Amino acid sequence: MSVTWNSEYYIALECKDLQANAMAVDSTGTYVLLAGRRYLAIRNLEDEYELVQKFPRQSKYDVGAAEWNPTTYHQELCVISSNQRLEVLTWKNDELIQTHSLRAHTRVITDLNWHKFDPNLLASCSVDTFIHLWDLRDSRRPTLSLSAIAEASQVRWNRVSPHLLATAHEGDIKIWDQRKGTAPVQYIAAHLAKIHGLDWSPHSENQICSSSQDNTVKFFDTTNPRRAEYVLTTNAPVWRARHTPFGNGLVTVVVPQLRRGENSLLLWNTANRATPMHTFVGHRDVVLEFEWRRQKPGNTDFQLITWSKDQTLLVWKIEPFLQKLCGYEPDDGRDLDETNTGIIETAKVSKKTSPKVQPLQQEFSLLNVHIPNLEVKKMDPILRSVSVRATINNFCVNIQVNFPNAYPHGVPPVFQIIAGSTINDSIGAQLLQTLNHLAQQRVSKNRTCLEPCLRQMVTTLEQLSTDIENDIIYERPYIEPVNVFGGYNDAYIPFPRTSGAKFCSVGTLVCFGRPLHTRRLSSKLEATTPRALSALENLFAKRANDYMTVSAYYFQRQRSRAKHNVSKASKAIVHVYDALSLFFVNKQLAEEYILDGDVGTICKHNAAAAAVVGRWDLVQAWTLAELVAGPQQADEEMSMSVHPFGNQLMQSLITHYASQSDIQMAAMLCCIFGKDQEMSIRKSSLKSLLSPGQLVPGKRWLKGVSPYHTIPPADVIADGWVLPMLRTTRSTSLDNLRVEELVQAIPQRSSATALYEYYKLAYAETLHRWGLLYNRTEVIKYMCSPPEPHKGVEFLTDCKDCLKPSKSCVCSSCKRLSLNCIVCHVSVRGSANCCVVCGHGGHSSCLKAWFTAKAICLTGCGCHCLVETAGDVQQLTVDNTKRNF
Structure with a gap:
């Protein structure tokens, strides 16, 4: 194929069927290796018209990394990683033949690197936390294995010292000396986020840089690693950062998995880190790999080779004017004139040199x-x-x-x-x-x-x-004046609000309004907000040449402010306040309150909790409740319902706290004492509604109902009353509690039961918004209304032992844990996620850690789980929406 030239680069290869995700350039700068799951390909960069040579690859695993041997002695050798194995290949006589297969890692290999001086030495690192050093003269086992405890994502040999190598582990860097055993000689706490790339300085054995998820590239001196020498800050997570073979240059590229659409590379001068010196724009998809091509004798232009997900190989020409931007002075007869308006290149080009880059x-x-x-x-x-x-x-x-x-x-x-x-x-x-x-x-x-x-x-x-x-x-x-009803109709359409306040969630007050300087100019401008859209009618009379719209009205005001030389920003500010102290509910009490145990113990514990926060009124209430409860009766039927004044007292306490919007205390009393109140209120009604076998003497629950409460389901409340809000509404604010309205709306015989249910539900929602899920569950146990059945898509797990579907973590057939995590290989008991395409999954935390750095399933099935799952869920949502309409 012929190459396509651009002023800055040329397309060396464009082959959509390769599906390669790894690229490497040999030490001579002649051959490029492209590796993927289906093919290995070799491209000769010296011959512009040579077709790419493809070699089929029989493997179900993608290639993770690829690299040519950097020495002249073994320049024909290259190595690729595939799952847990390293494959060493020899390029000879236009054939690519596997000569070694290195196996020692037990998990996926994350990176590899040839030694810079020894042609037989190779390093690899893996998720299994080990760094193995291999000698091709004895490839049966590693010559040295280094254990790092944590997963290693990068390994790099020092470019100056033959004995040092560096590895990256999450946000840390470890420096190893192969002569000094299996312990690191230096430890650098570099970043708080994951490190994606390492690169040693080509000139100093003590200088190393790291690129990270935190949008920075940090440069360290290994002799003084406590603090970075300097930091280069970008606007995106950095996938790789590598020194240029000239001057103080550095090339960076963003993380492919996270920044689709950001397809360029940036060239920096590390001595001037404010902005990049140049941006390489040309790829149509994210850049997967880039390397420098060895400079040919007599050639003043350096070349950068890049491979992108668009399956295009580009060769970039780094001409002398870009080299000068990085502090390098090539001797090519060109110079740069720096002016106040920028950097202008004046070329003294001979007939033998190529035209200047435009x-x-x-x-x-x-x-x-x-x-x-x-x-x-x-x-x-x-x-x-x-x-x-x-x-x-x-x-x-x-x-x-x-x-x-x-x-x-x-x-x-x-x-x-x-x-x-x-x-x-x-x-x-x-x-x-x-x-x-x-x-x-x-x-x-x-x-x-x-x-x-x-x-x-x-x-x-x-x-x-x-x-x-x-x-x-x-x-x-x-x-139009002929429409006499227009202004009348629009008088009922309110103008967009410019200020307001609202209580949201639990104890949060949100306020917004116009900027202060806008209010100060209200006397000079038409700054009073119209009450309705009909008010624009008067404004239209002043602007007969144009229609006055809401957007035009605000734009006119902005233009007027510009005429008054208002230099301040016109951004409105939203204020969020913590207003929890204005309410009676208390998060600390919610964490300390208990519902388990006998009534006396519960009341005594809760009174002590109220005393800690200074709520002495609650201390008195809990103490009174403890006295009313008295000692535990031998016969459970002889309890609050037959106490001389217990019934009326508890009803009064619950009503008192509910009327004060102290939904927390009202709900707690309902959970503890409400069962006796409701039993005494409805015992006669229940006898007429239930069959003889449903009421069990001596017990306080109905047959088929949870033993944690004695309240019957809402469907069997007397007179057929069902409280609609218990099934259809979710409480979002204490403003929803309207005791008087509820009492009037609910029939007298079942008003107490309905109100108690409402208090519990409102308090349970408050606990949910606080994140106190366990406490919320304890309150929900005392609800009489059964939870709504799940409506929607359900995901089942096929048990790994009996292969039968199971809805929970424990198989209902064989009683064993049904799911094993593909990352840590431990049975899953807690939060889990699974891919809906390939079916592989595991602990949510393990999968999050894996897919933060990788895009393909760990099992080697080749599935892009995040992309595939997102597509299927989106299609499912669209199908459900169409079905509903």
Whole structure:
């Protein structure tokens, strides 16, 4: 295949059927190895027209890592990792033959690295926490095994010292010396998040850098590892960070699994870490691997090889002007002039040298000219301008974009609406404001912005066009004077609120409002918020040339503030307050209260808990309740229901605390004493409703009902009363408690039972929002209404022993634990997750740790569990929605 040249790179290979996820460049810079589950492929970079040579691979496991031997002695050797095995291959006579198979790891291999000086030495690390050192002259077993306790994600030999190597374990780095046994000689607590990559300095044996999930690259001196020498901060998790073979350069790439759509590489100067020096834009999907190609004698250009998930291999030319940005001075007859507007390259190019790289010309060549509703009229890299035309509904906009010389290094392009456009000044101002804002965001990171701005231009025009159409449809009834009912109808449509406050969840108060400086200008502007949409009728009279919409009203106010030179930000602030102290409910009491044991013990314990928080009124109530309960009666029927004044006293206490919105105390008393109250209230009604076999003498529960309470199901409450809120509503605030309204709405004979149920339900919801799930379960045990049956999709586990489906962690047939974790191989008892495609799963924590760094199932089945499961769940949601409608 012939290569496709760009001003900055050329496409060396584009092969969709390879499905390779690992790439390596040999020590001579001639051959590239691409490895995947189905094929191994070799591409000769010296021959532009040579086809890729593919070798079928019979394996069910993907390739995790690949690397060529860096020494001249064994330059024909390369190694790949596949699950728990290393395969050493020899490239000779246009054939790729396996010569060694190294097996010692018990879990998936995460990384490998050839020794920089010894052609026979190789290091590998794995999830099994071991780092093995292999000698190809005796490949039966590792020559040295290092145990790191924690999973190792990276291993790298020192580029200067032949005895040192570094490994990464979550956020830590360990330095090992193969001469000093199996213990690390240095430990670096580098990051609080996972380390994805390590790279030693090519010049100093004590300098190492680490790239992490926390969006940083840190540089350490191993002789003083307590603190990083300096930190490079990016805007995304960093997958790999590697030194350039020239100057102070560093190339970074984002984590492939987390940042789809971010397909570029960044070139930094470690001596000037504020912004990247250059952005490599060309791939259409995330970059999986990149390596430097060995520089050919007499060639001043370095080359960077990148492999992307779009199955495209690109070769980037790092010309002298980029090398100078990284502090390297190549002797090629070129120089850089630094001006106030940026860095301008002046080339003294001889006939033998290649033309200078034109970043703007590169951007023009990569521009997608098939954007819907957009026509690119002219692109002129000499005059540094672009002319486009967008046609959307009744809008026709012609825009010319001019690029300054310093673009895109912090200087945005200039957008101008030219003749032939059919939009008014208001829409034009909104459009230019949006484009300028987006362009400034992009160039502040030294990124090009032409295509994103053109796409945003189309999106903005579509939105403005839709708004205009909606305004015409909905506003003309009250704008047209012939429609006498328009203003009357809109008088009942409230204007959007500009301030408000609401209690949310448990004890949280949320307030929002207009900015302070906006309120100060209210006397100068039309700042009083209209009460209804009909108020826009008067404002329309002042603007006869345009329709006054809600958005136009606010935009007019923003423009007016600009005329008054208001420089402060107009962002409104939302305040969230902890208002729990305003209510009687108390989270500490909820944690300390108990419901298990005899009534006297419960009351004594709860009184002590109330005393700790200073609620002396509750201490008196619990003490009184303990006295009323008295000693445990031998006959359980002789209890509160027959106490001389116990019945009325407990009813009074419950009603008192409920009327004060102390739902916590009311619910606790209902759980402990409510069963006796309800039994005495309804005993006569139950006898007429239940069959003789359902009421068991001497016991306080109904046949088939939980023994934790004595209240019958809501369906058998006297007079057929069923409390609807117990089945359909969930309490979100104490404001929902309206004791007087509930008493009036519920029939007298069953009002007590219904209210007790409501108190328990409201308190259970409060406990749920506090995260006290165990305490909530204890309260729910005292509910009379059975829980609603599950409605929706249920996932069952096939037991690993008897292969029968089971809904719980214990198989109902063989009584054994039904699921084993694929990561730790321990039976699952707690929170678990499973892939709906391949069926593999395990502990939620184990799977989270695995899929944070990996995208493919640990078992080697090849399933991309996160992607597949998300797609199936989304389709299931769509199908259910269609079925409901």
